[in-house]
Amino acid sequence: MVITVTLNPAMDKTLNIDDFNVGVVNRVGSIRYDIGGKGINVSKVLKNFNVESKCTGFIGGMWESSFKEELEKRKINNEFITINGDTRTNTKVVDDLNKVYTDINEAGPNISHDELEVFINKFKAMCNKDDIVVLSGGVAPGIEKNIYGTLTKIAKDNGAFVILDAEGELLSEGIKEKPYIIKPNDMEFELLLGKKFKNNDDIIEGAKEVIAKGVSNVLISLGSKGALFVTKDKAYYAKGLVVPVKSTVGAGDSMVAAFVYGIINGLNxxxxxxxxxxxxxxxxxxxxxxACSLEDVQELLKRVEVEEV
Known part of the structure; x- marks a missing residue:
């Protein structure tokens, strides 16, 4: 079973506004709503790849029914903890005219000690041997920064593999429990190691430092420049593909879903x-x-080049 954890989900509200400007009235060309949060995004992609997963985390307030209805519509299993607070709304402003994309993310509801305890107990019961657990995204107020370390230990004690996609203290605390893979972007990785990278060789050396501390694999996304994948013995680089950009949200989550898909399907x-x-x-x-479709991915695969570095 694949388990995705989203501790601070959001209703993603995307506004298309050509020539968006701050401080003046802007006219919205179109609007859409998508249930979101990094773990949920991973589950949406996996569903399109015919991989079953189970979502968990916290939801509550005016968006709770919308989340559950959409997940059930997509036939994605979910066991969220209902909280007293309101699930947040994140607003994305897409300016296609100027190719500018702006995210406005809310902090999220406060999670009480009792709500967190209920979740942790459910998570303990949910994890089993050989499960793949995806821990990703930020956390709501009231949740301690070592939460991903706590959840990683629980999952590993139950025999599960952990993929961690977080930043800042959530990442630095989480890697202390040695997850199977971490997936920072280059800026998040610089923050983790407290250094600036001049080139890919520097990033690879940094990844080896993390691997030496017990993390098995490091996947670093480089935005439009591509990505690096570093294991104990090898390192690989792939250039990014030039494609029409409609939204920058969820690209990293799709990469996490790809890694899950690769594990399940025995890809090298x-x-x-x-x-x-x-x-x-x-x-x-x-x-x-x-979520992207498997057909779209398979078409783009023809253009991807990977080299060992």
Whole structure:
């Protein structure tokens, strides 16, 4: 079973506004709503790849029924904890005219000690041997920064593999429990290691430092420049693909879903990176935070080149 954890989901509201300007009245060309949050985004992509998963985390307030209805419509299993607070709304402003994309993300509801305890107990019961657990995204107020370390230990104690996609203290605390893979972007990785990278060689050396501390694999997304995949013995690089950009939200989540797909389908390291690059490119070509399709990814795969470095 694949389990995705979203501790601070959001209703993603995407506004298309040509020539968007701050401080003046802007006219919205179109609007769409998508249930979101990094773990949920991973589950949406996996569903399109014919991989079953189960979503968990916290939802509440005016959006709770919308989330559950949409997940059931997509036939994605979910066991969210209902909270007293309101699930947040994140607003994305897409200015196609100027190729500018703006995210306005809310902090999210406060999670009480009791709500967190209920979730942790459910998570303990949910994890089993050989499960793949995806821990991704930020957390709502009231949740301690070592939460991903706590959840990683629980999952590993139950025999599960953990993929961690977080930033800042959530990442630095989480890697102390040695997840199977981490997936920072280059800026998040610089923050983790407290250094600036001049080139890919510097990033690879940084990844090896993390691997030496017990993390098995490091996948670093480089935005339009592609991605690096580093294991204990090898490192691979793939250039990014040039595609029409409709939304930058969810590209990293698609790469995580690609890694899960690769594990389940027995892909080798180079194939996993190729698939990850194609998934990321397919994602940014899709409006809002809608999940990319397997057909789109397979078409883009033909253009991806991977080299050992």
């Amino acid at each position: 390291e180079m194939e996993i990176l190729r698939f990850s690059i194609a998934c990321g490119a397919a994602s940014v070509s899709t409006e809002g935070t809608e």
